Amino acid sequence: MSDLIKRAAKELGEPKEDVMERLMDRIAVEADIAYDEVDTPMGTFTVAATQRGLVALSFERDPEIVVDALARKLSPRVVHAPKRVDDIRRELDEYFEGKRKNFDLALDWSLVQGFNKKVLEATYRIPYGGVSTYSDMARSAGSPRAARAAGNALHNNPIPIVVPCHRVLHRDGGLGGYGGGLPMKKWLLTLEGALERE
Amino acid sequence: MLPPFQRFIDDNASSVWRLLRALCLADDVEDCFQETFLSAMKAYPKLTHARNLRAWVLTIAERKAMDSHRARKRRPQPVEQPPDRAARTRDGFDPAVWAAVRGLPTKQRQAVAHRFVADLTYRDISRVMGTTEEAARQNVREGLKKLRGTLS
Numbered sequence: 001m002s003d004l005i006k007r008a009a010k011e012l013g014e015p016k017e018d019v020m021e022r023l024m025d026r027i028a029v030e031a032d033i034a035y036d037e038v039d040t041p042m043g044t045f046t047v048a049a050t051q052r053g054l055v056a057l058s059f060e061r062d063p064e065i066v067v068d069a070l071a072r073k074l075s076p077r078v079v080h081a082p083k084r085v086d087d088i089r090r091e092l093d094e095y096f097e098g099k100r101k102n103f104d105l106a107l108d109w110s111l112v113q114g115f116n117k118k119v120l121e122a123t124y125r126i127p128y129g130g131v132s133t134y135s136d137m138a139r140s141a142g143s144p145r146a147a148r149a150a151g152n153a154l155h156n157n158p159i160p161i162v163v164p165c166h167r168v169l170h171r172d173g174g175l176g177g178y179g180g181g182l183p184m185k186k187w188l189l190t191l192e193g194a195l196e197r198e
Numbered sequence: 199m200l201p202p203f204q205r206f207i208d209d210n211a212s213s214v215w216r217l218l219r220a221l222c223l224a225d226d227v228e229d230c231f232q233e234t235f236l237s238a239m240k241a242y243p244k245l246t247h248a249r250n251l252r253a254w255v256l257t258i259a260e261r262k263a264m265d266s267h268r269a270r271k272r273r274p275q276p277v278e279q280p281p282d283r284a285a286r287t288r289d290g291f292d293p294a295v296w297a298a299v300r301g302l303p304t305k306q307r308q309a310v311a312h313r314f315v316a317d318l319t320y321r322d323i324s325r326v327m328g329t330t331e332e333a334a335r336q337n338v339r340e341g342l343k344k345l346r347g348t349l350s
Binding site: 001008010013 | 211216228243
């Protein structure tokens with residue numbers, strides 16, 4: 001008898017693709033965090049949004065690493081839900097095509113606190129085509145002498161590009177660093193017209 | 199640490215689907231499938247550890263299957279016709295076997311489904327059903343004995 005059941009159990013099948021899609025449509029609405037990959041001229045990024053807005057954009061190639069970190073830091077209810085990040089994808093596309101100068105996305109600052117948050121909020125106000133310096137960002141955050149700490153805050157920016165840490169340079173005009181690598185920083189500043197094309 | 203809910207779905211969708219296909223009437227399978235994962239997502243952040251997640255979600259699935267039968271009893275419905283023993287659907291699904299399993303007393307049905315559909319160990323079955331391991335074995339044995347009567 002157990003053989004008959006085991007044989008029958010082998011034929012119970014798998015949930016088909018359309019079944020999984022309908023499940024994920026319902027799950028996506030209620031999940032705390034939705035993520036997807038976004039293709040750009042600078043590579044494939046992982047973006048994640050909470051119910052409040054864009055919470056993370058990562059240059060990390062493996063989305064699993066990003067998703068694990070989000071589950072640990074914010075909520076384990078993280079799901080792959082491309083539709084919930086459609087606005088983000090569209091605005092990034094437009095930005096990379098040079099058609100968008102300001103992002104209209106709602107942001108969720110949950111991943112940053114205190115001084116770091118102040119630095120990034122100041123960074124968020126640097127206009128397209130403009131640049132600023134690490135010490136200016138430190139001053140805006142209320143600690144004029146904390147340029148190095150401001151640099152750290154920028155290096156750990158959870159929402160690069162949208163929060164434009166690439167617009168922050170050394171006071172002597174040197175480019176400083178960038179989480180996505182210096183070539184990307186140059187590329188972005190050139191796109192925005194802040195650097196001359198080479 | 200709990201895995202991201204997406205990974206939890208990816209890891210368990212297949213087991214849940216198979217259990218529900220065994221325990222539900224065909225029309226209820228997909229509803230129960232969705233309800234299982236929606237309920238799991240509600241409870242998920244309250245879990246205090248990540249052990250036995252599969253057994254955990256299978257108990258939710260099982261409860262959804264029971265709810266669907268209860269709901270059907272409340273609305274008058276034509277009784278489920280005993281399927282033709284020879285009738286199998288195109289994908290090899292054998293409705294007669296599962297109709298017989300559904301007809302078992304609750305504990306035997308649960309034990310048989312967990313053992314043969316979900317492939318849980320007797321240890322896990324006992325944990326899920328809140329019984330001893332010996333009781334789990336006993337339920338599977340009794341269930342099989344009854345099925346032998348119904349299906350032969």
